[in-house]
Amino acid sequence: MVLCISLATARQLTVQMMQNPQILAALQERLDGLAGSPSGYMESLPKVVKRRVNALKNLQVKCAHIEAKFYEEVHELERKYAALYQPLFDKRSEIIKGAYEPTDEECNWKADEEEELTVSKKEEMKEKAKLEEEKKDEEKEDPRGIPEFWLTVFKNVDLLSDMLQEHDEPILKHLQDIKVKFSDPDQPMSFTLEFHFEPNDFFTNQVLTKTYKMRSEPDEADPFSFDGPEIMGCTGCQIDWTKGKNVTLKTIKKKQKHKGRGTVRTVTKTVPNDSFFNFFCPPEGGNLDEDSEAVLAADFEIGHFIRERIIPRAVLYFTGEAIEDDDDDVSQNREGEEEADEENDPEYDPKVGAIPLSLTTQ
Template identity: 50%
Template sequence: MADEETKPAEGEETTEAAAENDDSDGDDKETGDKSTIVSDALKTPGVLEAVQNHLGSLVGMSSGYLENLPEPVKRRLRALKNIQVDCLKVESRFYAEVHELECKYQSLYKEHYDKRATIVSGSYEPTDEECEWVEEDDEEEGEDKKEEDTEPKASVVPEDAKGIPEFWLSAMKNIENLNQQIQEYDEPVLQHLTNVELEYTQNPTGFVLKFHFDPNDYFTDTVLTKTYEVKAEVSNDNPFAFDGPEVTKSTGCKINWKKSKNVTVKMMKKKQKHKGHGQSRVVTKQVKVDSFFNFFSPPEVPEGEEGEPDELEKLTFDYELGLFFRDRFIPRAVLYFTGEAIDDDDEFDEEESGDEDEEDGEGQDPNYVPKTTDGKSQFRNVDDGKPQECKAQ
């Protein structure tokens, strides 16, 4: 019949439907092409860096609010800034008095630290009364602990040993990031370490770390020192940069190594060929190697505010390590030896930490200093992996 509509055969589409499908496929293809182009572009280091820099430049950009404030309001804001500078100067004086208190109380601590040193070295044997100590586990477990049928492991320390052998070396090795600084060839030297002392200084303001050693086959020195200068002054040029005391300089000492005993270097033999007559010769060159004793040869402070990233990282680590010795390690040495030097404040919830280990690059570089959520370094106890945050007071 003429009036009947012509229907497409089964499996065929109308022209309009086909056109719509073609348009849809084209849109999908175009979207896919754009996504691929963007994805490929972001894989290019230069493009990705440019995007990141642009986004970074947007951070902290003014909304125009302050610039459009009436002049009388701006005038009052300037007055508030002057008040802020005065407050920072008061804070600076506060830290100066804190340092004076630290110097005063250090003499009171010294009496106890000296006694600790005599027990560690074996020059003094504590009385029975001084040795009385009940472990928390002993109180909780009581009789149940006595009934345990466990055989004690044989001690590597002889019964007649003097003092506490390798006390300071063992305590340092119990701290993850400090342990990473101690090489295998450092250990025989550090076995002679008998005491680590702290001394505060007034002029310049700062502190000195003193490492005492028994006579040994490695160097002639009996004391190795590391000096740190600390400032808590408000700069006239940039007063709002003041954020409390900060280490500004560290100075080591010369180690008088005995012949062929310097663990901070090794001798390398290299073959050289003469350019003129072609003859070869073997030369011996001294090469610096990783060692804990590089601690006494700190990196130099770069001139101005800029420096190579690697240099600044090493400098920051050196400062933080000095503060860690001052604030944590020396006062709590016995707790680092036993593995108990962990504070509740240093614990992090798993939800907060997330993938920090992967993002921070922990485990990639033996000299790497992991960061807390506030950007401060941590020194972790090897036994339990919990962080020990290093803070300047």
């Protein structure tokens, strides 16, 4: 007897089966057992062929070591160009904190042609700007530099704003600059983030630092896992808090009942408090629990993001323009993933929705 089942019926049965917890559990157990297991093809090869494959592996290890040297030279280039960027970043800092007033020529920014306004609209905006300027003159308002520049940057970036607490904001209003310093040529690869603060009532430090130690060499135990420099650990710094101003700690009151006498007393305890400034006291390496490992992984991501994106493009995160670019990149990546999923779908017609190679390799 031949059993014929339509495609629609087969799909319906599959959906019903996948909704059965017992079937799902059995399937997951089977997949777990297959994870990382070889296909069996290598075992079927003749000994002489396996010997040649081993030679290819040894060549691959040598490639990994050459790649490590490549990244070391990239680090040298980063150090070289950091010195070229620094005068521009220093001038940026001077403008932000009000130590330097840019000239009219330096402030002249030509808008994109797509954003040009009509003549009437321009006149209307000029008149409005004139009235606002007159109002400011009457009120004698002359803010120094660009107030709350770095705090605004932090608020605009989700990765950083998630770390901010309300009690952090008054402190970050005093943040004047963030710099990155690379390790010297004869030292192990690392970079240090420097947060420069003006004098404030919260702590006496002028600079808070966070150093990330890196490694750019294949692991002898697993050389094929090498994929460029890795952050191996990080160290923060001690913050010299003014008495009563430490936002990384909070005081709580808890009632305790005496076992013998039955009396109740109130005990005051100091416990850790959520704060951006915990960033300068990361978990120490070694045997970490899952929560600490997650915190450390997030810390690495944040440090890398500040170094690679925030410091070089701070003004664009202040205005929000860089955030729009980041969102566009994310949406493009998601579209690429969705298109790839469609291609893997059995019903996907490649003649209708072929994916350009440039999208799949981004």
